[in-house]
Amino acid sequence: MTQSLFDSSDGREEGSETGGRSRGPQSPLAVRMRPRAVSEIVGQQHALKPGSPLRVLAGEDAGPAGPSSVILWGPPGTGKTTIAHVIARGSTRKFVELSAVTAGVKDVRAVMDQALNDRDLRGVTTVLFLDEIHRFTKAQQDALLPGVENRWVVLVAATTENPSFSVISPLLSRSILVTLQSLNAEDIGGLLDRAVTDERGLQGKVSLSASARRHVVELCGGDARRALTALEAAAAVAYGESESDDGQPVEITEKHTEEAMDRAALRYDRMGDQHYDVISAFIKSIRGSDVDAALHYLARMIEAGEDPRFIARRIVVHASEDVGMADPTALQAAVAAAQAVQLIGMPEARINLAQAVIHLATAPKSNAVVTAIDSAIGDIRSGKSGSVPAHLRDAHYPGAAEHGHGRGYVYPHDVPHAVAQQQYAPDELVGREYYRPTEYGAERPLQKRLGIIRKILGRSSTDR
Structure with a gap:
């Protein structure tokens, strides 16, 4: 096949003075197919609604006069560069692109100086697209401020990382933040x-x-x-x-x-049986302490394009459901992995997900937490609730003392071991035990401690 087979005879766009780079016949398909108007952009409808700042900035809808600046935050391939090109297509706009990987303060200042001259002498507005702004140092970002504040340029900055952590506050406050989502x-x-x-x-x-x-x-x-x-x-x-x-x-x-x-088709339908089968196998592998199988299913979901947030949510659930108090740090690891997915994104967050999976799969297991809460909920649903004991009721409002609220309450910190022998549960549930720690992991010493606490409370372990 020759390169000219898929050449596009009309696949070129205006030059940089009118807001676009060359889209000649030798350009990659992704460049040739870049939308020329807001109506051609796929996805991101939440950010492109009529009257939205992006549509106004692109000149598609009427809005307040004068350009603004925008920071686009989202995963790769969600349209950040595309939106910048669409914004730059106006007849009096010029597109300039800098990469934070290669550009320095000198480059930024040169663009700002030229933009000021173009605006004042030629009536041309410069649209500056800055890719990977999170890689800019504070000094480099500071160099953008005069141009943004005085509207010498329309800054369209792109980042795959949370701008709250990677972009300086003065620049954030002068820009519109738009969160982009992966295309469905x-x-x-x-x-x-x-x-x-x-x-x-x-x-x-x-x-x-x-x-x-x-x-x-x-x-x-x-x-x-x-x-x-x-x-x-x-x-x-x-x-x-x-x-x-x-x-x-x-x-x-x-x-x-x-x-x-360069990879075989993966039989995985994110809306069908494979979705449920693989996530089921993933969960059961963690529960069964087979770390290798769990990593296999994790990799399978990642490679199939499964939403990493979905994977992270399941890991967080099973940190408590299948590990629980046998290793209390499992939940911390799972939540940290879920936060990493939000802050870092894929593909890097695959490492954080893998660490959480390894932690959970190799941790001692206990389902005592889920058993405890489900047992308590079961009693509530069967009508076993009862009244709150009078000495535990709120005694702060006027007239509470007349009803005996708070009378006889023993403040635990005033007694030995900070465990006060008094009734806490409603009458109907006195002696009911929901949480039964296992002998695995951190629950073994907890089992002994809990037995001592219940003995001090005067509780019997026979009525369960």
Whole structure:
């Protein structure tokens, strides 16, 4: 297959003076298919509603006069660069792109100086797209402030990390923060369909089988750029293997997408049986202390593009359900992993998820926590609630003493061991024991301590 097979004769955009970089026929498919207007952007509808700041900034809707600045926070491939290009398409706007990886304070100041001249002498507004702003130091971010504050530029800054931790407060306060979300399967599917037929894309010279389409959608992880790159590579594989020259579209099969993406298709439907089967096996492997199987299923879900937040939520649940007080630090590890998913994102957060899984799978196990709360809830639902003992009731409001509220209450810190012998449960539930620690892990010493506490309280262990 030659490079010109999928060339787009009209696949070029105006130059940088009007807000875009070249989209010539040799450009990657993801660049050629970059939306030219808000209406062409897939996903992110929560941020592109009529009257939203992004639409006003792009000139699509009426709004307050004058440019503003925006920080786009979201995973890779969610449209951060695309939105910057759409904003820059106005006839009096110029697009300039800097990468925080390579640019320094000198580069930022040079752009600001040129932007001021362009604005005052030529009436041109500079749209500065700064990728990976979280990599900028405080000094580098400070260099942006004059241009943003005085509106020499429209700053569109992109980051995959939480701006609250990576962007200085003065810059945050002068910008609109927009959180972008990973594209869903419907968004990615529509994008692939458009790329197959569009004149800027593959021009209908190929067709995409249902299984190949599903394969790309599932493995791109909500990343539009990755999906289009995989489609372009699969098209090249399909055309290279085709022996027919009858002018009919060449079909891209699942085999072609497997070869293009250098991995076998994973049989995993995030909305179907595989979703439930794999997460079930994952949970049961943790519960069964098989760390290797648990890591296998974790990797399987990650590679299939499962929402990492869903995985993190299940880990947090099972830190208490299957480990509980046998290792109280398991919940801390699980919550920390869930927070890491939010703050860092994938693919880096896979390491945090793996650490939490290893912690839970290798920890001593106890279901005493879930058994305790479910047993207590069961009593409530069966009508065993009763009245709060008078000495435990609130005695702070006027007239409480007349009803005997708080009378006879013993303050635990005034007695030995800080355990006061008095009735705490309602009459109907005196002696009822919900929490029964096991002999595993940290619950073994807790079992002994709890026995002593219940003895001091005058509780019998026979009525359970």
